[in-house]
Amino acid sequence: MADKQESQRPLAANEGMKTKSRHLRGSIEHGLADGVTGSFNESDQQMIKFHGFYQQDDRDERAERQAQKLEPHYSFMLRARVPGGVCTPEQWLALDDIAAELTSYHSIRLTTRQTFQYHGIAKRNIKALIQGLDKAGLDSIAACGDVNRNVMCNPNPLQSSLHQQVYPWAVRLSEDLLPKTQAYAEIWLDKEKIFSNQQDEVEPMYGDTYLPRKFKTAVAIPPHNDVDVYTNDLGFIAIAHGDELAGFNVSVGGGMGSTHGDVNTFPRLADVLGFVEPEQAMDVAKAVITTQRDWGNRHDRKRARLKYTIEDKGLDNFKAEVERRAGVKFGPARPVNFDSRGDRFGWHKGTGDSWHLTLYLENGRIVDKPDLPMRSGLRAIAKVHKGDFRMTSSQNLMIANVPESEKEAIQALAQEYGLYGKSISATRGQSMACVALPTCPLAMAEAERYLPDFLTQVEALQARHQVAEQPIVVRITGCPNGCARPFAAEIGLVGKAEGRYNLYLGASHVGTRLNKMVLENETEEAILAHLDPLMAQYAAERNPGEAFGDFVIRSGAVAPVYQAATDFHG
Template sequence: MSENINWQELSEVEKLKYDSNYLRGTLTESLADPITGAISDGDTQISKFHGIYQQWDRDIDKERKRQKLEPAFSFLIRLRMPGGRFTPGQWLAMDELSEKYANGTLKLTTRQTFQLHGVLKRNLKATIKEMNDHLMDTIAACGDVNRNVMSHANPAQSSFHAEVIETAKNISEHLLPKTGAYHEIWLDKKLVADSKEEVEPLYGNRYLPRKFKIGIVIPPHNDCDVFSQDLGFIAIVENDKIVGYNVAVGGGLGTTFGKPETYPRTGTVIGFCTPDQIIDVAEKVVLVQRDNGNRKDRKQARLKYTIDRMGVEEFVAELTKYLGYELEPEREYVLDRNGDDFGWIKGSDKKWHLTYFVEGGRVLDRGEYKLKTALREISKVIDGDIILTGNQNLIISGVSTKVKNKVDALLKTYGVSPEDISGLRKNSIACVALPTCPLAFAEAERYLPDLVSKIEAILNEHELGKEEIVIRMTGCPNGCGRPYLAEIGLIGKSPGYYNLYLGGSFNGSRLNTLYKQTINEEEILNELRPIIADFAANRKDGEHFGDFVIRNNYVEEIKEGKDFKH
């Protein structure tokens, strides 16, 4: 133990990280313990750095307790895949692993990657080994480090896609933990460090105070919600070339009920950097957070709180010291939406790209709806890649006209041809929530599709079925589905009850505002019905729903995260 650290003042996780021997902990022993399906309490924290969350099936909790059995423990495994681009072979590997070791489904996340659910402890190592065999890994997909770096998803929408996805990969590699723990534990590599040597030149022996997220967008598209990121880069294109990036810092959406000092915050644009500076800027923002973030209270540990505590000017001054140069002034840009544009588009590469809606991001077969089988068969024939978007959807990317026709035929054969869905549904996001997330108070993924159908009925009464409105639901206030940026946001309070938030912007640049607390489905519909009727009758030409509810004083605009109310 360092004599210079007063552990009594710090979060207990800080000591846990320090004592973990650079993320080794006692994971090897926990995995070998045959008595329980769980890992030790300390290892549940350390395993997150390896891309793993311990969970249990809460649907059967009561029955397990009645039988005096421990919870039905299983694990979520999350991939690290910067920019979300997968080869057909990697898709097929994930499909096989989901059947072999997980619950038979694939979850597309809001960070452009996969999650497997329902993996038993005894299968964790085999699953990760097989991922590695296909050049995929889970290191730093969770934990107090930089997580999966997101980027603009659709090559058909921008000729600069290849450049930003490569930049995302380079940032991700640069910010990866350097410890050999991951390879030793999961891939049977030789132990290379078992002392307090400096094996983490960037992170140090306690890593970051909290998780850290990065995203890159290409205007006018904001498909990875750049203002929700701890660090966002907004590409600036001049004369058909990316000349640099505006830098936004301090985004983050997690909150805690009953703690008004926690709040969502949108990122603040603090300047502009050139392409050759972007990795340096990313590193130095991480270092400023490492050295100034709150290590006493994890609920105050994200970069957004560091910036609000320091003040933007002081933060920028500190960043400048770390960089050794000043950022250039912010450059002009326009963002028009934070959702995906669906359907086939022919790109400047002369290839076809299909953006496909996946409700709740859940890839599965159900009755005549055989999406998982369809994508398996498509992966066997395509001459392009599959790209995951930041909105839980996917893109079958870069295929020839001949293959495009095969894709359409396969989607039809398996009953999953793209449907003409409402503008509300195509802009919906739901986190996993129940039954596996231990933080969830209410349903989200399993419930939102049904609620959307009922809101659609109201919209159709006013001929608004095609009107695009962003709706997002989470089972708790932690913000995994980015609900605080939605035009209609629903946050679970207890089973069947939600807080209703209104007034986020369609382009993802503004937080929404609490409208009603702790209401059930009937009350949600009754609250939305007159507002939708008013919107249909009195909106301005081209006005979005979120802008309308603010203009008409249903809610007040939140300009600072600190003004947000639960």
């Protein structure tokens, strides 16, 4: 009866837009040619997400332009698809040139999903920008929208031989889980239409309406949980036998987004279905996606992620359906231990003659500042580097596969441009924020522009209580959609209004437990006043090696979240 009542509810508006879109074409070409406005119509604003970009406007200028009776200062944010975050130095130079020529920010920003994005793209420049990416061997298809998005894979330089076996799975997952529509090639790359009648075109995996909501996949290599694997809809956790890949533990049902004040929405960490051998992984991935396609909620987009499908249908039922569709039987999950999450800065030895240099890039924003010419420094390195660049899911950058003979030259360039040699606190190196204001239309408060100052306050508390050596994962987002994964942070701030945040505490340091709200809609002063005595108690009562997030749970200061559906809001 409940399923029948659910099926009779009206579909979410986006479902109709997708149905009428002719496999993601919509009227994008018409909107692109319309020079009267800098925007697309409402339906096409949803369709362009599948092509990798969002419509935005500069909210710092919104009131002034409204007073002048001008439309908002529209521009676009485009996110690239870079599986595992790996690109060549030649690609880096090309994407940097594109930023300088075709964006108002003249920069790129590394994201929390191990790729890069452009901000400030005028509508007239979108096509040229996408064609520039194509010439560099990159694209933005499925970087956003109701499809599988950029697949993450932690760089893990300390286990380079295993990474060489695992990373190709991130690439294969990204490629095989792409939508098959030719819309991207037709609209942006001027490719000839394959189907004279677009009704003949089919999406064998996604169908005509794609997924009910966005879908995120990550591949993790223990013991490092750099990619926050349990926050993803689908996770593949590499299991090694010696230095060889034996297979994967498969996790499902993670996701960070929620809605303020709506107890029916909540962040959730994934459940592990079991172990599969490598040759079974792709069949399992497709089975998970098609089950979500058919079982997911298409009536309420706030309840449309896979995490809610599993909560509503039951994990055992979901697992059985995935096994049936994939034609596999999950084995018992193999033991897994995660002992770290953030990036390891500086030089690390790889296999053979290779070295890796990880650089801290605050908020991932690649710009030249008077005291830190970051963009110029990375260009100088890219012109001589023979290895690859690896973007991390913490918005930093690894100069990877540097031969011993070139290590000194790369380090000299990094030092010359201020990219290497400056110390940062353990906490600052573990922390991140989403973009938020002024460009994100969902932002309720600052995040990227606020994070550096807030971290300075947290560092001062740590220093005062003599716990500065202990890294604390701090994350800030301007809204509860959770792009910087704040609900998996030991200290999480989520924007509620200008200058006001909800404070969340108690996630595990390695990303295996969610946090819980302890303050709502508070100022920085109130948040720091709450943290101060907790930090003092932590300094006095912590066990050897105990992380801050674990301590606040053990001490009883925060109730643990075991079951997100009941504990997160309870």
